[in-house]
Amino acid sequence: MKPLAGIRVLDMSRVVSGPFCSMLLGDLGAEVIKIEEPEHGDDSRSFGPPFSGGESAYFLSINRNKSSCAINLRKAEGVDIVRRLAKQSDVLLDNFRPGTMERLGLDHSKLRAANPSLITCSITGFGQKGKDALRPGYDLIIQGESGIMDITGDPNGPPTKIGTSIADLLTGQFASQGITAALLERTRTGKGRHIDVSMLDCMASLLTFNAGIYFTTGRSPERRGNTHATITPYETFKASDGWLNIGVANDKFWRLFCEVIERPDLAADPRYAKAADRVRSRGELVPVVADIVSTRPRGHWIDRLRTAGVPYGDIRSVGETCEAEQLTSRGMVIEMPHPTAGTVKNINSPLRFDDQGNDQHTPPPLLGQHTAAVLHELLGISGDRLHALISLGVVRCREAEIPHG
Incomplete structure:
Protein backbone atom coordinates (compact mmCIF):
# COMPACT_ATOMS: atom_id res chain seq x y z
CA MET A 1 0.00 0.00 0.00
CA LYS A 2 1.31 3.44 -0.92
CA PRO A 3 1.84 6.09 1.79
CA LEU A 4 -1.12 8.30 0.81
CA ALA A 5 -3.58 5.51 0.05
CA GLY A 6 -7.04 6.53 1.28
CA ILE A 7 -6.38 10.27 0.88
CA ARG A 8 -8.71 12.05 -1.55
CA VAL A 9 -7.44 15.19 -3.31
CA LEU A 10 -9.81 17.55 -5.10
CA ASP A 11 -7.58 19.29 -7.63
CA MET A 12 -9.00 22.54 -9.03
CA SER A 13 -5.67 23.64 -10.48
CA ARG A 14 -4.53 23.77 -14.08
CA VAL A 15 -1.49 24.24 -16.33
CA VAL A 16 1.72 23.18 -14.45
CA SER A 17 2.35 24.01 -10.79
CA GLY A 18 -0.89 22.63 -9.33
CA PRO A 19 -1.16 19.61 -11.65
CA PHE A 20 2.47 18.70 -10.93
CA CYS A 21 1.71 18.88 -7.19
CA SER A 22 -1.36 16.66 -7.49
CA MET A 23 0.53 14.20 -9.71
CA LEU A 24 3.18 13.85 -7.01
CA LEU A 25 0.42 13.16 -4.48
CA GLY A 26 -1.17 10.65 -6.87
CA ASP A 27 2.17 8.90 -7.29
CA LEU A 28 2.20 8.50 -3.51
CA GLY A 29 -1.18 6.77 -3.62
CA ALA A 30 -3.68 9.60 -3.16
CA GLU A 31 -6.95 9.51 -5.10
CA VAL A 32 -6.85 12.65 -7.25
CA ILE A 33 -10.05 14.08 -8.75
CA LYS A 34 -9.14 16.71 -11.32
CA ILE A 35 -11.84 19.38 -11.73
CA GLU A 36 -11.80 20.76 -15.28
CA GLU A 37 -13.72 23.34 -17.27
CA PRO A 38 -16.11 21.31 -19.49
CA GLU A 39 -15.52 22.85 -22.91
CA HIS A 40 -11.74 22.84 -23.22
CA GLY A 41 -10.47 21.45 -19.92
CA ASP A 42 -7.09 22.24 -18.45
CA ASP A 43 -5.34 24.95 -20.50
CA SER A 44 -2.35 22.68 -21.01
CA ARG A 45 -4.46 20.25 -23.07
CA SER A 46 -3.97 22.76 -25.92
CA PHE A 47 -0.24 23.40 -25.38
CA GLY A 48 1.36 22.04 -28.53
CA PRO A 49 2.41 20.69 -30.87
CA PRO A 50 3.23 17.91 -30.41
CA PHE A 51 -0.06 16.10 -29.83
CA SER A 52 -0.75 12.40 -29.54
CA GLY A 53 -4.26 11.08 -30.07
CA GLY A 54 -5.61 14.59 -29.60
CA GLU A 55 -3.78 15.08 -26.30
CA SER A 56 -0.80 17.43 -25.88
CA ALA A 57 2.51 15.97 -24.81
CA TYR A 58 2.57 18.78 -22.23
CA PHE A 59 -0.67 17.65 -20.57
CA LEU A 60 0.27 13.97 -20.78
CA SER A 61 3.52 14.61 -18.90
CA ILE A 62 2.00 15.89 -15.61
CA ASN A 63 -1.48 14.38 -15.21
CA ARG A 64 -1.13 10.64 -14.62
CA ASN A 65 -2.94 8.92 -11.73
CA LYS A 66 -5.95 11.26 -11.84
CA SER A 67 -9.65 11.17 -12.64
CA SER A 68 -11.11 13.97 -14.77
CA CYS A 69 -14.38 15.48 -13.58
CA ALA A 70 -15.63 18.25 -15.91
CA ILE A 71 -17.72 20.78 -13.96
CA ASN A 72 -18.80 24.28 -14.98
CA LEU A 73 -17.98 26.68 -12.15
CA ARG A 74 -19.91 29.46 -13.88
CA LYS A 75 -23.09 27.61 -12.93
CA ALA A 76 -24.38 27.63 -9.37
CA GLU A 77 -25.11 23.91 -9.64
CA GLY A 78 -21.48 23.30 -10.61
CA VAL A 79 -20.16 25.23 -7.62
CA ASP A 80 -22.53 23.28 -5.36
CA ILE A 81 -21.20 19.98 -6.73
CA VAL A 82 -17.63 21.05 -5.93
CA ARG A 83 -18.71 22.12 -2.46
CA ARG A 84 -20.25 18.69 -1.87
CA LEU A 85 -17.14 16.94 -3.19
CA ALA A 86 -14.95 19.04 -0.88
CA LYS A 87 -17.00 17.85 2.06
CA GLN A 88 -15.88 14.30 1.25
CA SER A 89 -12.25 15.13 0.48
CA ASP A 90 -9.06 15.39 2.50
CA VAL A 91 -7.31 18.02 0.38
CA LEU A 92 -8.46 20.77 -1.98
CA LEU A 93 -5.86 22.35 -4.25
CA ASP A 94 -6.27 25.45 -6.43
CA ASN A 95 -4.07 27.89 -8.32
CA PHE A 96 -6.56 30.66 -9.05
CA ARG A 97 -5.69 34.29 -8.46
CA PRO A 98 -6.37 35.57 -4.93
CA GLY A 99 -10.05 36.24 -4.38
CA THR A 100 -11.36 33.81 -6.99
CA MET A 101 -12.27 31.04 -4.55
CA GLU A 102 -13.97 33.61 -2.30
CA ARG A 103 -16.04 34.91 -5.23
CA LEU A 104 -17.11 31.35 -5.97
CA GLY A 105 -18.12 30.81 -2.37
CA LEU A 106 -15.41 28.12 -2.07
CA ASP A 107 -12.95 29.93 0.20
CA HIS A 108 -11.13 27.73 2.68
CA SER A 109 -12.87 29.10 5.77
CA LYS A 110 -16.31 28.18 4.42
CA LEU A 111 -15.19 24.78 3.18
CA ARG A 112 -13.59 23.95 6.52
CA ALA A 113 -16.71 25.01 8.37
CA ALA A 114 -18.42 22.10 6.62
CA ASN A 115 -15.38 19.80 6.75
CA PRO A 116 -13.05 20.79 9.63
CA SER A 117 -10.44 18.20 8.63
CA LEU A 118 -10.09 19.54 5.07
CA ILE A 119 -6.62 20.76 4.06
CA THR A 120 -6.71 23.53 1.47
CA CYS A 121 -3.72 24.70 -0.56
CA SER A 122 -3.64 27.77 -2.81
CA ILE A 123 -0.82 28.28 -5.29
CA THR A 124 -0.35 31.80 -6.66
CA GLY A 125 2.36 33.72 -8.45
CA PHE A 126 3.09 36.24 -5.72
CA GLY A 127 1.12 35.13 -2.65
CA GLN A 128 -2.24 36.03 -1.15
CA LYS A 129 -1.17 39.46 0.08
CA GLY A 130 1.10 42.33 -0.97
CA LYS A 131 1.15 44.84 -3.80
CA ASP A 132 1.81 42.15 -6.42
CA ALA A 133 -0.77 39.65 -5.16
CA LEU A 134 -3.15 40.09 -8.10
CA ARG A 135 -0.50 39.95 -10.82
CA PRO A 136 -0.57 36.84 -13.03
CA GLY A 137 2.37 34.61 -12.21
CA TYR A 138 3.95 32.70 -15.08
CA ASP A 139 7.17 30.73 -14.96
CA LEU A 140 9.23 33.13 -17.08
CA ILE A 141 8.07 36.14 -15.07
CA ILE A 142 8.86 34.48 -11.75
CA GLN A 143 12.29 33.29 -12.90
CA GLY A 144 13.13 36.90 -13.69
CA GLU A 145 11.74 38.49 -10.53
CA SER A 146 13.27 35.89 -8.21
CA GLY A 147 16.86 36.78 -9.15
CA ILE A 148 17.43 33.37 -10.76
CA MET A 149 17.67 34.66 -14.35
CA ASP A 150 20.15 37.35 -13.36
CA ILE A 151 22.63 34.72 -12.16
CA THR A 152 21.97 32.29 -15.02
CA GLY A 153 23.68 32.39 -18.42
CA ASP A 154 26.92 33.56 -19.96
CA PRO A 155 28.57 36.46 -18.10
CA ASN A 156 28.74 38.38 -21.37
CA GLY A 157 25.24 37.42 -22.51
CA PRO A 158 21.69 38.23 -21.48
CA PRO A 159 19.91 36.93 -18.38
CA THR A 160 18.79 33.39 -19.18
CA LYS A 161 15.91 31.29 -17.96
CA ILE A 162 16.45 27.72 -16.88
CA GLY A 163 15.56 25.26 -19.64
CA THR A 164 12.56 23.74 -17.87
CA SER A 165 9.58 25.33 -16.08
CA ILE A 166 11.52 25.36 -12.85
CA ALA A 167 9.34 27.92 -11.04
CA ASP A 168 6.18 25.90 -11.75
CA LEU A 169 7.74 22.57 -10.89
CA LEU A 170 9.48 23.73 -7.73
CA THR A 171 6.25 25.33 -6.53
CA GLY A 172 4.41 22.07 -7.13
CA GLN A 173 7.01 20.23 -5.08
CA PHE A 174 6.79 22.69 -2.20
CA ALA A 175 2.99 22.53 -2.29
CA SER A 176 3.03 18.73 -2.11
CA GLN A 177 5.45 18.92 0.82
CA GLY A 178 3.21 21.39 2.64
CA ILE A 179 0.17 19.20 2.03
CA THR A 180 1.85 16.04 3.33
CA ALA A 181 3.06 17.95 6.40
CA ALA A 182 -0.49 19.18 7.03
CA LEU A 183 -1.79 15.63 6.64
CA LEU A 184 0.72 14.46 9.25
CA GLU A 185 -0.28 17.26 11.62
CA ARG A 186 -3.95 16.35 11.13
CA THR A 187 -3.29 12.90 12.59
CA ARG A 188 -2.53 14.69 15.89
CA THR A 189 -5.06 17.51 15.81
CA GLY A 190 -7.87 16.21 13.59
CA LYS A 191 -7.99 19.65 11.99
CA GLY A 192 -7.14 20.89 8.53
CA ARG A 193 -4.92 23.77 7.51
CA HIS A 194 -4.81 26.36 4.74
CA ILE A 195 -1.46 26.52 2.90
CA ASP A 196 -0.44 29.64 0.95
CA VAL A 197 2.28 28.82 -1.61
CA SER A 198 3.80 31.61 -3.71
CA MET A 199 5.85 30.85 -6.82
CA LEU A 200 8.05 33.87 -6.10
CA ASP A 201 8.71 32.69 -2.54
CA CYS A 202 9.59 29.22 -3.78
CA MET A 203 12.05 30.47 -6.38
CA ALA A 204 13.63 32.99 -4.01
CA SER A 205 14.31 30.12 -1.61
CA LEU A 206 16.69 28.68 -4.21
CA LEU A 207 19.04 31.64 -3.86
CA THR A 208 20.54 30.09 -0.69
CA PHE A 209 24.30 30.82 -0.83
CA ASN A 210 23.78 33.52 -3.47
CA ALA A 211 21.54 35.39 -1.04
CA GLY A 212 24.12 34.63 1.65
CA ILE A 213 26.80 36.34 -0.42
CA TYR A 214 24.60 39.41 -0.79
CA PHE A 215 23.70 39.50 2.92
CA THR A 216 27.39 39.19 3.82
CA THR A 217 28.90 41.63 1.33
CA GLY A 218 26.03 43.88 0.24
CA ARG A 219 26.83 43.01 -3.39
CA SER A 220 24.65 40.92 -5.70
CA PRO A 221 26.43 37.93 -7.26
CA GLU A 222 27.00 38.23 -10.99
CA ARG A 223 26.37 35.73 -13.76
CA ARG A 224 29.14 33.16 -13.95
CA GLY A 225 27.88 30.92 -16.72
CA ASN A 226 28.74 27.34 -15.78
CA THR A 227 31.28 28.29 -13.14
CA HIS A 228 30.74 28.21 -9.38
CA ALA A 229 31.04 31.25 -7.14
CA THR A 230 33.13 29.55 -4.46
CA ILE A 231 34.63 26.39 -6.07
CA THR A 232 37.23 26.12 -8.86
CA PRO A 233 37.57 24.25 -11.19
CA SER A 317 20.53 15.68 -24.54
CA VAL A 318 17.00 15.14 -23.23
CA GLY A 319 16.73 12.13 -25.52
CA GLU A 320 19.96 10.61 -24.22
CA THR A 321 18.79 11.13 -20.64
CA CYS A 322 15.41 9.49 -21.32
CA GLU A 323 17.23 6.46 -22.74
CA ALA A 324 20.04 6.36 -20.14
CA GLU A 325 20.53 2.91 -18.62
CA GLN A 326 20.95 4.33 -15.12
CA LEU A 327 17.42 5.77 -15.28
CA THR A 328 15.66 3.01 -17.21
CA SER A 329 17.13 0.30 -14.97
CA ARG A 330 15.61 2.06 -11.94
CA GLY A 331 12.15 2.24 -13.47
CA MET A 332 12.33 5.98 -14.03
CA VAL A 333 10.65 5.69 -17.43
CA ILE A 334 7.12 4.30 -17.19
CA GLU A 335 4.60 3.29 -19.84
CA MET A 336 0.81 3.57 -19.63
CA PRO A 337 -1.86 2.53 -22.15
CA HIS A 338 -3.95 5.57 -23.11
CA PRO A 339 -7.38 5.34 -24.82
CA THR A 340 -6.43 7.70 -27.69
CA ALA A 341 -2.68 8.37 -27.46
CA GLY A 342 -1.55 4.74 -27.46
CA THR A 343 1.35 4.06 -25.12
CA VAL A 344 2.22 7.12 -23.07
CA LYS A 345 5.67 7.37 -21.50
CA ASN A 346 6.43 9.53 -18.46
CA ILE A 347 9.37 10.20 -16.20
CA ASN A 348 8.46 8.44 -12.95
CA SER A 349 8.47 9.80 -9.41
CA PRO A 350 12.01 9.69 -7.97
CA LEU A 351 10.79 8.41 -4.60
CA ARG A 352 11.49 4.77 -3.77
CA PHE A 353 9.94 2.92 -0.82
CA ASP A 354 11.43 -0.36 0.32
CA ASP A 355 8.22 -2.40 0.16
CA GLN A 356 7.13 -1.32 -3.31
CA GLY A 357 7.74 -3.28 -6.46
CA ASN A 358 6.86 -2.11 -9.94
CA ASP A 359 4.39 0.73 -9.60
CA GLN A 360 1.18 0.65 -11.58
CA HIS A 361 0.04 3.99 -12.95
CA THR A 362 -3.14 5.14 -14.64
CA PRO A 363 -2.75 7.26 -17.77
CA PRO A 364 -3.65 10.96 -17.92
CA PRO A 365 -7.44 11.16 -18.28
CA LEU A 366 -9.54 12.29 -21.20
CA LEU A 367 -11.60 15.40 -20.48
CA GLY A 368 -14.63 14.41 -18.38
CA GLN A 369 -13.68 10.74 -18.54
CA HIS A 370 -14.66 10.12 -14.91
CA THR A 371 -17.34 12.75 -14.26
CA ALA A 372 -20.17 10.24 -14.19
CA ALA A 373 -18.36 7.74 -11.98
CA VAL A 374 -17.20 10.37 -9.47
CA LEU A 375 -20.58 12.08 -9.13
CA HIS A 376 -22.49 8.80 -8.99
CA GLU A 377 -20.21 7.06 -6.51
CA LEU A 378 -19.45 9.98 -4.20
CA LEU A 379 -22.62 12.05 -4.41
CA GLY A 380 -25.18 9.46 -5.47
CA ILE A 381 -26.21 11.45 -8.57
CA SER A 382 -28.30 9.26 -10.84
CA GLY A 383 -27.95 8.75 -14.56
CA ASP A 384 -31.12 10.73 -15.22
CA ARG A 385 -29.87 13.64 -13.14
CA LEU A 386 -26.50 13.51 -14.93
CA HIS A 387 -28.28 13.80 -18.29
CA ALA A 388 -30.13 16.82 -16.95
CA LEU A 389 -26.91 18.42 -15.71
CA ILE A 390 -25.31 17.82 -19.11
CA SER A 391 -28.22 19.51 -20.89
CA LEU A 392 -27.94 22.49 -18.54
CA GLY A 393 -24.21 22.83 -19.30
CA VAL A 394 -23.23 22.08 -15.71
CA VAL A 395 -21.10 18.99 -16.36
CA ARG A 396 -19.50 17.08 -19.19
CA CYS A 397 -19.53 13.29 -19.22
CA ARG A 398 -18.48 10.59 -21.59
CA GLU A 399 -21.80 8.97 -22.53
CA ALA A 400 -20.53 5.41 -22.14
CA GLU A 401 -19.77 6.09 -18.47
CA ILE A 402 -23.22 7.36 -17.45
CA PRO A 403 -25.15 4.87 -15.29
CA HIS A 404 -28.72 3.94 -16.18
CA GLY A 405 -31.62 5.39 -14.18
Missing part, protein backbone atom coordinates in the same frame (compact mmCIF):
# COMPACT_ATOMS: atom_id res chain seq x y z
CA TYR A 234 33.89 23.34 -11.06
CA GLU A 235 32.45 23.98 -14.50
CA THR A 236 32.02 22.89 -18.10
CA PHE A 237 35.09 22.15 -20.22
CA LYS A 238 35.42 21.42 -23.93
CA ALA A 239 37.23 18.23 -24.85
CA SER A 240 38.46 17.62 -28.39
CA ASP A 241 35.10 16.09 -29.39
CA GLY A 242 32.52 17.75 -27.14
CA TRP A 243 31.72 19.00 -23.66
CA LEU A 244 31.80 17.58 -20.14
CA ASN A 245 31.44 18.81 -16.57
CA ILE A 246 34.24 18.48 -14.04
CA GLY A 247 33.60 19.17 -10.38
CA VAL A 248 36.77 19.51 -8.29
CA ALA A 249 34.78 20.20 -5.15
CA ASN A 250 37.52 19.98 -2.47
CA ASP A 251 41.27 19.76 -1.92
CA LYS A 252 41.32 15.96 -2.06
CA PHE A 253 39.69 15.99 -5.50
CA TRP A 254 42.14 18.68 -6.61
CA ARG A 255 45.13 16.45 -5.87
CA LEU A 256 43.47 13.53 -7.65
CA PHE A 257 42.54 15.73 -10.60
CA CYS A 258 46.13 16.89 -11.01
CA GLU A 259 47.12 13.22 -11.29
CA VAL A 260 44.43 12.67 -13.93
CA ILE A 261 45.74 15.52 -16.09
CA GLU A 262 49.36 14.55 -15.32
CA ARG A 263 50.24 17.90 -13.82
CA PRO A 264 51.65 17.24 -10.32
CA ASP A 265 53.24 20.70 -10.48
CA LEU A 266 49.77 22.26 -10.22
CA ALA A 267 49.04 20.24 -7.08
CA ALA A 268 52.30 21.47 -5.55
CA ASP A 269 51.79 25.10 -6.54
CA PRO A 270 50.92 27.16 -3.42
CA ARG A 271 48.70 29.42 -5.54
CA TYR A 272 46.27 26.51 -5.95
CA ALA A 273 46.80 24.51 -2.76
CA LYS A 274 43.51 25.32 -1.02
CA ALA A 275 39.97 25.77 -2.33
CA ALA A 276 39.93 29.49 -1.55
CA ASP A 277 43.31 29.89 -3.26
CA ARG A 278 41.97 28.31 -6.43
CA VAL A 279 38.97 30.64 -6.42
CA ARG A 280 41.23 33.69 -6.04
CA SER A 281 43.48 32.40 -8.86
CA ARG A 282 40.59 31.35 -11.10
CA GLY A 283 41.67 33.63 -13.95
CA GLU A 284 45.08 31.94 -14.18
CA LEU A 285 44.08 28.37 -13.37
CA VAL A 286 41.00 27.74 -15.49
CA PRO A 287 42.64 28.54 -18.87
CA VAL A 288 45.44 26.09 -18.03
CA VAL A 289 42.94 23.33 -17.22
CA ALA A 290 40.85 24.17 -20.30
CA ASP A 291 43.87 23.86 -22.58
CA ILE A 292 44.74 20.44 -21.16
CA VAL A 293 41.20 19.08 -21.40
CA SER A 294 40.88 20.28 -25.01
CA THR A 295 43.66 17.97 -26.16
CA ARG A 296 41.79 14.68 -25.61
CA PRO A 297 38.28 13.33 -26.33
CA ARG A 298 35.54 13.11 -23.70
CA GLY A 299 35.87 9.35 -23.40
CA HIS A 300 39.51 9.67 -22.39
CA TRP A 301 38.76 12.09 -19.60
CA ILE A 302 35.64 10.30 -18.43
CA ASP A 303 37.54 7.00 -18.08
CA ARG A 304 40.38 8.63 -16.16
CA LEU A 305 38.12 10.73 -13.94
CA ARG A 306 35.96 7.72 -13.15
CA THR A 307 38.99 5.63 -12.20
CA ALA A 308 40.38 8.40 -10.00
CA GLY A 309 37.03 9.06 -8.34
CA VAL A 310 36.88 12.71 -9.38
CA PRO A 311 33.33 14.02 -9.95
CA TYR A 312 32.57 14.32 -13.65
CA GLY A 313 29.59 14.22 -15.96
CA ASP A 314 28.81 13.92 -19.63
CA ILE A 315 26.42 16.53 -21.03
CA ARG A 316 23.45 14.66 -22.40
